Amino acid sequence: MAAATQQLAWGRFTLRRDAWWLQPLLVILGLGGFGLYSTYRVFENAHYVAGLYQSPLGSPDLRGYVPWLQAFVPFTISPALLILPFPLLFRLTCYYYRKAYYRSFFTMPPACAVRGASSHAYPGERGIFLLQNLHRFFLYLAILILVILWYDTALAFGLETGHLVVGLGGFLFLGNVILLSGYTFGCHSLRHLVGGKLDCYSCDEGSKARYKVWQRVSWLNTNHMGWAWASLFSIWAVDLFVRFLDIGLIRDVRLL
Ligand code: FES
Numbered sequence: 001m002a003a004a005t006q007q008l009a010w011g012r013f014t015l016r017r018d019a020w021w022l023q024p025l026l027v028i029l030g031l032g033g034f035g036l037y038s039t040y041r042v043f044e045n046a047h048y049v050a051g052l053y054q055s056p057l058g059s060p061d062l063r064g065y066v067p068w069l070q071a072f073v074p075f076t077i078s079p080a081l082l083i084l085p086f087p088l089l090f091r092l093t094c095y096y097y098r099k100a101y102y103r104s105f106f107t108m109p110p111a112c113a114v115r116g117a118s119s120h121a122y123p124g125e126r127g128i129f130l131l132q133n134l135h136r137f138f139l140y141l142a143i144l145i146l147v148i149l150w151y152d153t154a155l156a157f158g159l160e161t162g163h164l165v166v167g168l169g170g171f172l173f174l175g176n177v178i179l180l181s182g183y184t185f186g187c188h189s190l191r192h193l194v195g196g197k198l199d200c201y202s203c204d205e206g207s208k209a210r211y212k213v214w215q216r217v218s219w220l221n222t223n224h225m226g227w228a229w230a231s232l233f234s235i236w237a238v239d240l241f242v243r244f245l246d247i248g249l250i251r252d253v254r255l256l
């Protein structure tokens with residue numbers, strides 16, 4: 001009887017019997033966990049640098065460019081507070097993440113053929129969601145930050161020391177920027193930028209070149225979700241590495 005009642009109640013939301021709830025749950029855990037961790041790091045305001053390594057959560061450190069900002073707040077501004085909003089807006093307006101958090105956090109709906117718990121029907125990307133259209137501009141900023149993170153990776157391999165340094169940290173930094181590049185250069189907006197508004201892909205050298213770039217961006221775009229998650233976790237891992245290194249919890253493994 002109890003099972004039948006439960007089945008009836010469940011049936012009001014969906015007739016699906018598979019684990020449709022698992023994906024939204026994992027998204028909540030992943031995005032929610034990273035959100036909590038990065039908020040903690042912003043307010044911890046320490047351990048962004050350890051030796052040659054500069055954490056991606058605090059790079060670039062913009063405080064030197066806007067020192068007057070400090071006069072407006074009663075706490076010491078952390079580098080993460082100044083830089084994180086830009087990659088955060090890039091990810092929040094990303095086509096993949098939109099789908100993920102509309103489903104998981106807003107239940108609009110949580111999965112195919114499942115009724116959302118939200119009392120409001122999905123209104124489309126109007127109102128506040130119109131801001132999603134700014135994604136292309138956040139892409140430009142993300143590319144700029146990516147260039148700086150590649151430079152940080154070169155520093156992790158000893159660029160400024162005058163000799164090659166090969167350590168665990170360098171490999172972590174390298175893996176992180178490769179994953180971030182895969183995510184950024186597989187962006188749907190970039191795909192449109194390089195290949196859109198063209199009627200012919202083979203009419204002249206310019207359109208042929210754009211077609212080739214479009215093919216590469218499309219290849220990355222095929223698994224945009226995978227790049228999105230892998231790069232999110234790699235940022236998390238690299239920041240933890242730098243933080244643990246700086247507080248003396250771990251030591252870098254050096255080969256050279
Ligand atoms: S669509 Fe995901 S980064 Fe642009």
